[in-house]
Amino acid sequence: MSLLSLRDVRVQFNTAGGVVRAVNGVSLDLAVGETLGLVGESGCGKSTLGKAIMKLVPVAGGEIVVEGVDIAPLNREQLTEMRRKVQMIFQDPYGSLNPRSTVGRSVAQPLVLAGWKADATAERVETLLRWVGLPSDAKQRYPHEFSGGQRQRIGIARALALSPKLIICDEPVSALDVSVRAQVINLLEDLKSQFGVSYLFISHDLSVVEHIADRVAVMYLGMLFEIGGRDQIWKSPQHPYTKALLAAAPIANPKLARARQRTVLQGELPSPLNPPPGCPFNSRCPMAQDRCRVEKPVLRPVSNGAQAACHFV
Amino acid sequence: MGGSALPLEITDLRTTLFTRRGEMKAVDGLSLTVGAGETVALVGESGCGKSLSALSIMRLLPDPPARIVGGQVKLNGRDIVPLPEETMLGIRGKEIGMIFQDPLSSLNPVATVEKQIVEVLMTHTELGRGQARVRAHELLELVGMPDAARRLDAYPHQLSGGMCQRVIIAMAIACSPSVLIADEPTTALDVTVQAQVLALLKKLQADAGMAMIFITHDLGVVAETADRVVVMYAGRKVEEASVDELFESPLHPYTVGLIGATPTPGAARAERLADIPGMVPPLNALPQGCAFAPRCKRVMDRCLTEKPNLTVPGAGRLVACFAAEGG
Numbered sequence: 057m058s059l060l061s062l063r064d065v066r067v068q069f070n071t072a073g074g075v076v077r078a079v080n081g082v083s084l085d086l087a088v089g090e091t092l093g094l095v096g097e098s099g100c101g102k103s104t105l106g107k108a109i110m111k112l113v114p115v116a117g118g119e120i121v122v123e124g125v126d127i128a129p130l131n132r133e134q135l136t137e138m139r140r141k142v143q144m145i146f147q148d149p150y151g152s153l154n155p156r157s158t159v160g161r162s163v164a165q166p167l168v169l170a171g172w173k174a175d176a177t178a179e180r181v182e183t184l185l186r187w188v189g190l191p192s193d194a195k196q197r198y199p200h201e202f203s204g205g206q207r208q209r210i211g212i213a214r215a216l217a218l219s220p221k222l223i224i225c226d227e228p229v230s231a232l233d234v235s236v237r238a239q240v241i242n243l244l245e246d247l248k249s250q251f252g253v254s255y256l257f258i259s260h261d262l263s264v265v266e267h268i269a270d271r272v273a274v275m276y277l278g279m280l281f282e283i284g285g286r287d288q289i290w291k292s293p294q295h296p297y298t299k300a301l302l303a304a305a306p307i308a309n310p311k312l313a314r315a316r317q318r319t320v321l322q323g324e325l326p327s328p329l330n331p332p333p334g335c336p337f338n339s340r341c342p343m344a345q346d347r348c349r350v351e352k353p354v355l356r357p358v359s360n361g362a363q364a365a366c367h368f369v
Numbered sequence: 370m371g372g373s374a375l376p377l378e379i380t381d382l383r384t385t386l387f388t389r390r391g392e393m394k395a396v397d398g399l400s401l402t403v404g405a406g407e408t409v410a411l412v413g414e415s416g417c418g419k420s421l422s423a424l425s426i427m428r429l430l431p432d433p434p435a436r437i438v439g440g441q442v443k444l445n446g447r448d449i450v451p452l453p454e455e456t457m458l459g460i461r462g463k464e465i466g467m468i469f470q471d472p473l474s475s476l477n478p479v480a481t482v483e484k485q486i487v488e489v490l491m492t493h494t495e496l497g498r499g500q501a502r503v504r505a506h507e508l509l510e511l512v513g514m515p516d517a518a519r520r521l522d523a524y525p526h527q528l529s530g531g532m533c534q535r536v537i538i539a540m541a542i543a544c545s546p547s548v549l550i551a552d553e554p555t556t557a558l559d560v561t562v563q564a565q566v567l568a569l570l571k572k573l574q575a576d577a578g579m580a581m582i583f584i585t586h587d588l589g590v591v592a593e594t595a596d597r598v599v600v601m602y603a604g605r606k607v608e609e610a611s612v613d614e615l616f617e618s619p620l621h622p623y624t625v626g627l628i629g630a631t632p633t634p635g636a637a638r639a640e641r642l643a644d645i646p647g648m649v650p651p652l653n654a655l656p657q658g659c660a661f662a663p664r665c666k667r668v669m670d671r672c673l674t675e676k677p678n679l680t681v682p683g684a685g686r687l688v689a690c691f692a693a694e695g696g
Contacts, residue, residue: 097559203648233414234586235645235664238630242641260560263589267632267642290634304564306589308631310612313592320568321561323515324529 057124058085059222059254060109060142065118067101067108073329078104080278081118083355086222091248091255093269093286095262095301099328100275102258106224109256110144111135123221140170143215147227149207153199159185159210160195166217184213187250188243205236212243216251224256229264241268262305266290274298277328277336280355284362292360294369297337335366343368374446376547376580377403377426382440384418384425386652387433393652395421395435397604403548403580410595410612411584412627416649418604419584423552426582427467428457445547463493466541466579470553472533476525482509482536483521486543493544508539513569531562535569542573549574552584567594588631592616600624603650603660606679609687620682620693622665659690667692 067079079101086092094102107113109120111127120127127138143166146152153162160181167177185194188209199207208228215223225244229237241264247253259265265272266286273283274297282295293299300321307313323340326332332339338348345368353365384396396418403409411419424430426442428449441448444464449457461467469475477485486505490496496504502521509517512535525533534554541549551570555563571594574581583594591598591612598615600608600623608621619625629643647664656662662672669691677689688694 097561205648233649234588234627235414235630236648238642238644239646241632242644245641262560263632263634266634300561304561305634306563306567306587306593307634308588308592308616308628309633310592310595310616312634313589318564318568320564322565324531324562325559 058121059088059090059123060086060256061119061121062105062109063119063121065105065108065120066116067104067113068116071329076328077278077331078328079108082275082278082280083118084273084280084283086254086256088221089248089252089254090271091257091269093265093272094256094258094275095260095265095272096275097260097301097325099277099325101278102275103226105275106144106226106256106258109224110139110142112144136169140166140218141220142222142224143218143220144224144226145208145211145215145228147230149204149211150199152211153207155199157198158195159190159197159199159202162199162210163195163214163217166214170218180217181213184216187216187247188213189239203236204232205239208232208240209243212240212247216247216253219251220253222254222256224258226258227260228257230259230261237264244268262302263308274301277325277331279336279352279365281337281366282358282362282364283355284360288360288362294358294360294362295364295366296341296343296369298364300340300342374443375402376405376445377401377582378441378443378446379426380441380443382422382425382442383438384421384430384435385438386435388653390653394604394655395652396425398440399601399606401582401599401606403582405547405580406574406578408574408581408583408594408596410591410598411582411601412586412588412591412598413601414586414627414649416603416652417601419601420552422601423467423550423582423584426550427461427465428452428454429461429467459493462489462540462546463544464546465548465550466544466546468534468537468541468549468551468554470556472530472537472557473525475537476533478525480524481521482523482525482528485536486540489540489543504543505539508543509535511573512536512539512542513565514539529562530558531566534558534562534566538566538569538573542577542579545577547580549579549581550584551581553586554583555590556585556587563590570594588627600627603655604652605660605689606687607661607689609679611685614686620686620688621661621690622667622692623661626664626666665692 063083065082069076096102108115163181164177190209229240269286271285272289274281276297282298303318326339334350335348335353338344347367353367355363355365358364358369379401382396382399386393386395413419425437442450483505487501490501514520514535555566595612598612599606602623608624619628626645645664658674659672659677662668671691677691679687679689680694682688
């Protein structure tokens, strides 16, 4: 059984300009102990999908199944139970911590809400802070006294409090400096091997995702374009968008950077208010044909062992 | 250009922040030259002084609290540090172009694209309004603006981040400056648009032979764009090398750390990233010796009391580290 199973998930927002289909029928599975990287450019719906799983945005359709339980019909109490299993960390740890609450209280909050006794809570907070590499006196201090990397550790400690099975990481290292980013990535990997927690790792940074993910899902304008093993995707990407995305990512090695064939993708992301009919990538795709302008492709198995949504691979 | 001056030659530039908490040396003796057609990347983490270096070079420091307290910035042979602001107004945008990270906030929100480009042209050239408008259209075509003719009448908020950055680039190169300073020009852009903008900058630079300073924290972008790299830490240059040498054989432990902390494509999985412990120290609490000593794996007694100066470990290379000197 998958830890997380999404079937045809849809999220839409009504705006003054019309309906934005931020997530437009996404299906995927995440296994126990797995890190699934979710990549795409801004506006592709990756963060919205993460929030939909947490029920932080209204879901317009489809099924979100956590450990075999569809979360749509859950009442408040059952939802609290579900949220123990699934936690989230955010890009801006400062924005997700109460500035007037000590770090100890912030980390303890999920425990208090879950009905833990004071002694047990205090002990657990100590343990959590130690796990994420913060000094024990951190609990008396306030978020503003910490650097960005340390704040992200606080967010991770709080997410870990109730021993979740899955942590949704929404751009967790994007605001951090290179050296600190490596610290946080290493911490996430250590916690995974120690506790067997799974990650849905949402990021626009392909080099980070290549480093951390077991499998990778690529989104574009609300649709899932390709999903497969890390090596399948990186060594033989099938979808033209995946190819273009990987070709555009800078490589931190000047010789490799010069040697590679680089086809720069033309154009920009179309407005999500008015996506092209058929395949939403057809306006930029080098392979686009008439069929792509009328018929939306569906995800199906392709030659690299992954799945891709394109008529011509 | 036999015998004539380099486009940009910076000598011992010092910029200090005068704050209530005391004086902080944000740029502490930076020397740097950039030749025609050359791209020098200025790399480091937040607070290392790379952006304040750029603002110093352009004389755009927020004063107070920041002020240049020493050194020279020679632009085509002329030191611009002592020049009055009125003279700088004629130099910025003409001899030296600038591109910033956030394109939207560098544009005037209530003026059309055409008006903003025309203004630059009419300030710095003899072109009349009609000619300037024609030139503005040409410039937009040159920077690859999709549907350029129609975008002339657009306001910045009607354009995407990538398109705004193209407008900024058009304005920066409008007067064919000899030096272009790009401060994190692609950091706010999506990766496919970043690739477009980097390719555009490279092409424009090659065509016009501009000297370019490229400020970034992203080693991937450095590897893709730079000829030479200057690594900064806590306001000082700690290493300089050609891009190939820097990535192949970094000498300063900080450079080694930065490269180790950056995931490399195709690397074997399961390898931990080599992180650098701790974080960049605040400028008002720098250690007495080498600023990197508290985080350094190769720290020695001497590093704690004495600041290392730049030495020449090989042709075209510079490093400020006692350990790298000795070994």
